[in-house]
Amino acid sequence: MRVFVLALDGCEVGFVERWRLRGLMQRTYGSVQVPGECFARILGRDGRIIHEPYTPMVWYAFITGTLPKGRIGRLLRRRRWTNPVVDKLVDVFARGWGLERRFGILRRMGFKRRVVDRRDYGVPTIFDHARKPHAIDVPAYSPMWNLGIYEGEFGFDKIPNVIRQAFKRFEDKKRRVAEILGSDWDLIMVWTKLLDIVGELAFGLPEMYRAYRAADAYVQELSRELGDDCVLLVVSDHGMKRLEGTRSFGMHTDRAFWSLNFETDWRPKSVTDFYGKIVEWLRS
Ligand SMILES: [Zn+2]
Numbered sequence: 243m244r245v246f247v248l249a250l251d252g253c254e255v256g257f258v259e260r261w262r263l264r265g266l267m268q269r270t271y272g273s274v275q276v277p278g279e280c281f282a283r284i285l286g287r288d289g290r291i292i293h294e295p296y297t298p299m300v301w302y303a304f305i306t307g308t309l310p311k312g313r314i315g316r317l318l319r320r321r322r323w324t325n326p327v328v329d330k331l332v333d334v335f336a337r338g339w340g341l342e343r344r345f346g347i348l349r350r351m352g353f354k355r356r357v358v359d360r361r362d363y364g365v366p367t368i369f370d371h372a373r374k375p376h377a378i379d380v381p382a383y384s385p386m387w388n389l390g391i392y393e394g395e396f397g398f399d400k401i402p403n404v405i406r407q408a409f410k411r412f413e414d415k416k417r418r419v420a421e422i423l424g425s426d427w428d429l430i431m432v433w434t435k436l437l438d439i440v441g442e443l444a445f446g447l448p449e450m451y452r453a454y455r456a457a458d459a460y461v462q463e464l465s466r467e468l469g470d471d472c473v474l475l476v477v478s479d480h481g482m483k484r485l486e487g488t489r490s491f492g493m494h495t496d497r498a499f500w501s502l503n504f505e506t507d508w509r510p511k512s513v514t515d516f517y518g519k520i521v522e523w524l525r526s
Pocket of ligand 1 (some may be wrong): 251297
């Protein structure tokens with residue numbers, strides 16, 4: 243059976259329920275636990291360090307069915323150096339967030355960096371089980387993936403533009419999906435950060451509601467297009483709650499939303515549970 247995975251970064255089950263977004267809920271829905279192994283300390287929007295599910299680590303767990311422990315966990319928290327000796331030294335001596343910044347000297351010496359991707363894994367992913375897979379911007383997997391345009395942009399004045407860009411990117415992504423839907427494929431996974439961006443930068447504001455409605459409408463559109471002989475799995479990497487002490491900033495929670503376009507008694511418990519099921523669907 244063909245499988246379409248719509249990866250809605252940061253989709254919060256609480257909002258789906260509060261606004262009764264039937265498109266997002268599909269026929270069966272729920273939420274899964276994000277294990278502690280997928281957490282990292284990151285710089286929050288208000289400048290504080292917060293401990294929360296870290297997007298590339300959760301998606302790694304989703305597509306491999308394994309937790310990002312040990313070396314791969316460390317690698318997912320940073321970018322790699324293309325020179326293997328330099329990379330090994332940095333990995334061994336600069337573990338942890340923050341230390342990497344002090345390696346400007348390496349950049350000035352001409353060493354280059356790249357993001358962690360499928361080359362670094364050593365375990366199979368859902369894409370290895372498909373005949374004609376398409377991975378569109380999947381974090382920690384697709385070549386040159388990145389988490390978005392606003393990394394390092396903390397100015398309040400930039401927020402409206404970042405949100406406008408997020409809506410625009412969502413539309414661009416829909417167009418990219420439309421282009422491959424008509425081709426020969428058995429697995430498509432497409433990742434969008436729209437709900438994560440509005441959750442983090444416009445928590446509780448009308449833009450956030452508008453984004454959830456846009457996602458809801460898109461799932462309905464996809465569902466019609468794909469029909470009943472295709473699995474449509476909508477899934478998230480974490481939920482979202484208000485960042486304490488702020489008016490409209492959000493932070494990640496450890497409950498991740500999921501939904502399916504058919505009735506089933508299967509209830510995933512953890513983000514690592516989807517891998518085996520996707521493999522099973524692809525084989526059926
Ligand atoms: Zn995320």
